[in-house]
Each structure stands twice: as structure tokens, then as C-alpha cells.
Amino acid sequence: MPELPEVETVVRGLRAALPGRIITGLHFGNTDFIADLPRLEAALPGASIEEVCRFGKFIGLRLAAPHGANGNRPASWLLVHLGMTGQFVVCRADSPVRPHTHVWLALDDARELRYTDIRRFGKMRLMDAAELPSFLARLGSEPLEVSFEAFCSALSRRAMIKALLLDQHVFRGLGNIYTDESLWRARIHPRRLGARLKPSERRALYAALRRVLADAIRLRGSSISDFVDSAGSPGDYQRRHRAYGREGEPCYRCGTKIRRIIVAGRSSYFCPRCQPAPKGRSQRAVRRQSR
């Protein structure tokens, strides 16, 4: 399940392989996850890849069109979201094509950029460079770039902290693993309301997010089932998980069994002792669910 650290890992790999390359051909398999296929088919052949960026969980390839008659080279972006099981891999053009490969981009160096996605929860679309600012405006800030002050103001809402962190309009790039890991580290229950966090808790959460994301990027992401980087290699951060996926196992701090509840429609793993439930209505809801 690619989140910010996994997407960053892929982007770093692509950045080493793609800039300067020209797309010499393209092939498609199942394309029901592509927003505007004719637009891709028209724009990609002959385009050169100028830059590889990450916007939250989106991968962005900045493209320059082939030289036109008037010398203009309109720029565009190919945006790719890996969804749950998406893989974006650069490999030799003669290497075997794996099942569920839906897009092949042939490059001018005898290699191919291939998109593989078992569940097709991913997304792919092309947009003009002029459309990018409005696209980015709908996303929240990067969690590793946001100031502490902006972080606090974004969380000052009467919504559960887990839902706020997962909301890509609040911060971009966080998913289920890294919210649970950060909340465990900051000792905050996932059902706590953002607006009710004490200043010390906001500080702890800000620090936890930065630490967890930085460590996960350093270890090249978490590979639970499907994640691999642009060279096809898994990450290592799953060995550092302290909460996610550890239901029934002892908390690394206090030994209490990690519990799993549903918050914001997602499995949420936490230590019931280190991360005490909020008082009032939401606490009763948690108790009811735990029986």
C-alpha cells in the first residue's frame, strides 16, 4: 500500500532513470483506470521526460512534447497514483511482462517503464502544465514541509485525528500505516478530536510524523504484500512497525496487547494503555466496539 515513503522511494528511482529519455512507443492492457486514454495516446509518443516529482501519493512526470512546426514544446504532466497495488518499474524492454501489467512506455534506451496494478485501484491521467496549480491546490500540504504552526491550524477541527491525517485535503501523502505508526509514537488515540489535542500532544505528533516518515524513506518504505520500488525491490520499514498490523502482540513500550478498531473506515492499530481513549461519547463508542 504505497504511501508517502513508498511513493518517494519509487520517485527517487525513476529520477535516476528517466529524465532526458524519450517515449518511443506505448502499449496498453486493461485501461479502465485511466481517466482520458485518447489524451495519453495523443501526447505521449515522442515526448521527452523532463522531470520526476512527487505530489503526496501522486507521481508526476513532466513531459515536453516533440518539437512542433513552430518550435513550441508544450509541457504536460503525466500523473500516476499507485492506489493499493500499483507498481511503476523501469526494466529492460526484453524482460518478461508480468501479469496485470496495464501500461508499457517504451524508452529510447532499450528499456521500458511499466505500470503493473493487480487491483487497478490506481489512477493515471495527463494534464497540461497550466492545470497543475489548481490540481495541487486541492491537496493539503506535504507533511515533511509544513510548519508547526500550519500543522496545528490544519488539525484544529472537530474531527477524529485519524480521519484528519488520512484526509489528503489536509495533508497529502499519509495513509493507514504511517498515521497509526505516528499516533502510536505520539501516544495519541486515533479517535481523539484534532481540536482537542493539547499543545504538547500536537508537538509530539508533529515530531512523530517527521520521524516516522523520514525513517521510512530511509528504509525505502514498507513492503507488506505488493510494494516494490522502481527497480522491483521491496522496502524494509515493515520491520519497524510498532502498531500497524500488530493486533494482539505486545506494545513495544508497555507490553499491553495492541488492539484494532475501525476509525474513519480503516483498521486502526493502537496501544490501549499508551494511547488512552478520549473521554465522553467517543470513548463509550470504543468500549462498545471492543466487546
Place this chain on the structure above:
DNA sequence: CTCGATCCCTGGACGC
């Protein structure tokens, strides 16, 4: 505004 439910999709785990 915020919530939960629903849908999309496939493979793996599990029960009988």
C-alpha cells in the same frame, strides 16, 4: 461539517 456506508478490484486467508 463530519460521519458511516458503498463501490471499485483481486488475491490470499480461512472455514467447512
Place this chain on the structure above:
DNA sequence: TGCGTCCAGGGATCGA
């Protein structure tokens, strides 16, 4: 061995 059922979850969407 095999079949049916449930579950994982990012994001869009809709009704409460």
C-alpha cells in the same frame, strides 16, 4: 482438494 466467503484499503460519492 475445492469451493464459498470475507477481508485488505485509497478515494470518490452520497445520504444522514
